[in-house]
Amino acid sequence: QFLWWLPRQAPLSRNHFPGAMDAGDGLTAEQLRARIEEQRALQATLTAQGEDALREIGEAEERQRLRRQLDVEETRSSHLGAVLYSRQRRRRSIDRDEAGALPSEESTFAKPKPQPTPGALAKTTTSYASNVVKRDFVWEVSGLSWLEQQLAQEGRECTSSDIFHVHPNDSDSKYVLVYSPRGASLLHADANVCDESSDWDIYKFRDFLFFDENLRGTLALVRGADSFGTNLCYRFFVRDARGDFRPWGEARRVAVPARDHVACFVGGPDLETEAKGLFGLTFEELLGSEWVVDDSITFKVEIEESVVFSHPSAVPQIRLGKADVTFEQKTPSVEVPPSTLQADLLSLLIEGRHSDVSIEAVYGEAAPATFSAHTNILSQRSDVFAAAFSHEMRESATRTLTVTDVPPPALKALLHFLYTDDFDEVQKVLREERGSSSSSSSSGGASPSSGGSSAAAASSSASGSEAEQSIAQLQAVLAVAHKYGVLRLLRWAEGQLCDKLSCEMACSLLSLAHVYGATELERNCLAFMKANMAQVVKRADFAALAPEALVKFHMHCAGVDPAEEEPGRKRKRDDE
Numbered sequence: 001q002f003l004w005w006l007p008r009q010a011p012l013s014r015n016h017f018p019g020a021m022d023a024g025d026g027l028t029a030e031q032l033r034a035r036i037e038e039q040r041a042l043q044a045t046l047t048a049q050g051e052d053a054l055r056e057i058g059e060a061e062e063r064q065r066l067r068r069q070l071d072v073e074e075t076r077s078s079h080l081g082a083v084l085y086s087r088q089r090r091r092r093s094i095d096r097d098e099a100g101a102l103p104s105e106e107s108t109f110a111k112p113k114p115q116p117t118p119g120a121l122a123k124t125t126t127s128y129a130s131n132v133v134k135r136d137f138v139w140e141v142s143g144l145s146w147l148e149q150q151l152a153q154e155g156r157e158c159t160s161s162d163i164f165h166v167h168p169n170d171s172d173s174k175y176v177l178v179y180s181p182r183g184a185s186l187l188h189a190d191a192n193v194c195d196e197s198s199d200w201d202i203y204k205f206r207d208f209l210f211f212d213e214n215l216r217g218t219l220a221l222v223r224g225a226d227s228f229g230t231n232l233c234y235r236f237f238v239r240d241a242r243g244d245f246r247p248w249g250e251a252r253r254v255a256v257p258a259r260d261h262v263a264c265f266v267g268g269p270d271l272e273t274e275a276k277g278l279f280g281l282t283f284e285e286l287l288g289s290e291w292v293v294d295d296s297i298t299f300k301v302e303i304e305e306s307v308v309f310s311h312p313s314a315v316p317q318i319r320l321g322k323a324d325v326t327f328e329q330k331t332p333s334v335e336v337p338p339s340t341l342q343a344d345l346l347s348l349l350i351e352g353r354h355s356d357v358s359i360e361a362v363y364g365e366a367a368p369a370t371f372s373a374h375t376n377i378l379s380q381r382s383d384v385f386a387a388a389f390s391h392e393m394r395e396s397a398t399r400t401l402t403v404t405d406v407p408p409p410a411l412k413a414l415l416h417f418l419y420t421d422d423f424d425e426v427q428k429v430l431r432e433e434r435g436s437s438s439s440s441s442s443s444g445g446a447s448p449s450s451g452g453s454s455a456a457a458a459s460s461s462a463s464g465s466e467a468e469q470s471i472a473q474l475q476a477v478l479a480v481a482h483k484y485g486v487l488r489l490l491r492w493a494e495g496q497l498c499d500k501l502s503c504e505m506a507c508s509l510l511s512l513a514h515v516y517g518a519t520e521l522e523r524n525c526l527a528f529m530k531a532n533m534a535q536v537v538k539r540a541d542f543a544a545l546a547p548e549a550l551v552k553f554h555m556h557c558a559g560v561d562p563a564e565e566e567p568g569r570k571r572k573r574d575d576e
Contacts, residue, residue, distance in 0.1 A: 157182065183276025218278055221266070230306070239298040409473065
């Protein structure tokens with residue numbers, strides 16, 4: 001309790017003590033003797049305290065030596081544990097007849113090996129991919145704008161997914177994804193809390209904390225702590241506003257070596273870069289980007305893993321290639337010609353052989369076109385055609401069905417699909433028509449809201465770029481597929497139009513989707529318009545949208561799916 005604040009090197013003198021006086025300060029002899037006795041008593045106390053401090057130094061050095069000895073013992077225990085685990089694995093492999101004294105060739109129970117025939121070529125294959133297992137894992141983080149505040153309350157800088165497994169035969173092939181909004185620490189839990197917790201939802205994460213606490217990153221893949229080696233190939237993806245997963249970074253293939261102690265493997269797109277953030281975005285920029293939909297962000301990781309089931313300390317040498325012997329020999333074979341059913345049916349339509357009905361397309365100023373078809377084929381493929389042949393035929397002697405609201409190219413594409421069920425044939429017809437119509441004049445068109453004829457009119461326009469013509473043709477195909485109830489063709493056209501979304505086409509395609517019940521096209525249009533709102537709302541066609549379309553756009557921006565809320569709205573023939 002005395003003079004603990006004095007520097008160790010400073011010599012003690014009277015000047016160190018409060019109230020010290022000079023030699024001629026007028027003290028009496030008795031007072032000076034009393035002061036001398038006080039100083040001697042103080043010296044005795046300091047001497048005793050110095051001896052205590054010296055003893056405490058010795059005790060601290062002993063504790064330090066014991067800690068180092070404990071480290072050595074713990075390392076040995078970890079090594080022995082890894083050896084034990086490796087031997088237990090080998091025992092399980094022997095029980096499954098995957099290792100050990102396997103049956104010899106002379107054994108009664110040995111599997112017979114294939115015997116080569118004269119002239120056969122023996123081929124030995126060593127495969128290093130026979131043990132590779134693939135797994136995709138998707139993780140959604142919702143309430144993203146509240147994440148930082150919630151993590152602050154939890155006392156950590158990142159959140160983690162639930163545990164998922166990749167290799168079915170290895171209990172240590174388990175992983176979690178970790179996301180840190182600011183690219184900060186990836187320690188997603190407290191090791192001491194996990195070890196002492198009786199709650200399994202907390203305790204189970206203890207194996208995912210054995211890595212460098214100084215690691216920093218935005219998104220990381222963490223493999224459970226293990227001392228065995230493994231080989232990994234992984235890649236990260238993020239879902240955009242259209243629902244597509246876009247890759248973040250390249251696929252990375254790594255060999256994780258075996259260790260004498262347990263440790264986690266950690267990999268991520270920006271662990272080794274100075275700049276952090278999803279695609280280089282700050283957290284504030286991310287919240288307003290196409291990657292966040294309804295305050296949620298969705299990640300996906302693709303993993304390929306080849307587990308090493310042996311530890312170097314337990315086996316003399318590790319070999320991972322799996323050898324197999326096969327015998328190759330060309331044997332006489334009967335060549336079976338390819339199927340011609342599709343070509344044969346199409347030739348019936350093109351050549352008009354054995355036809356029993358004529359379908360005449362009379363549309364606007366376009367030259368009429370007549371197709372010789374077969375009622376039994378069209379009736380089987382389309383209920384609408386079946387009804388038309390029963391009720392809408394001209395005089396029975398002519399056997400002619402006249403179509404006035406579908407342009408010839410779209411009707412031709414429909415018939416080719418009904419005869420072949422091949423989308424490549426549809427594409428072929430559309431390409432040929434684009435080429436032949438490049439020199440012809442446009443027959444005009446109208447907005448998709450005017451029904452089947454308006455969407456089909458777009459396909460007859462010969463002006464504009466090839467891309468614009470392609471979109472117009474697909475609109476016409478969507479209309480004619482809807483008219484004749486050909487669901488497979490309608491969905492194909494719907495998907496093709498989804499791939500051609502742009503700021504210029506989003507509003508018109510939204511109107512088209514509303515007319516023809518193309519729910520997925522409608523959803524994609526609304527998501528695209530929301531993600532590109534700044535560009536879309538400035539366009540004149542946005543202001544010209546029908547009130548119903550504008551209501552759907554506002555509902556989507558509010559997080560409500562218009563297709564689910566609209567009463568009586570169903571996708572046509574989706575139950576077929």
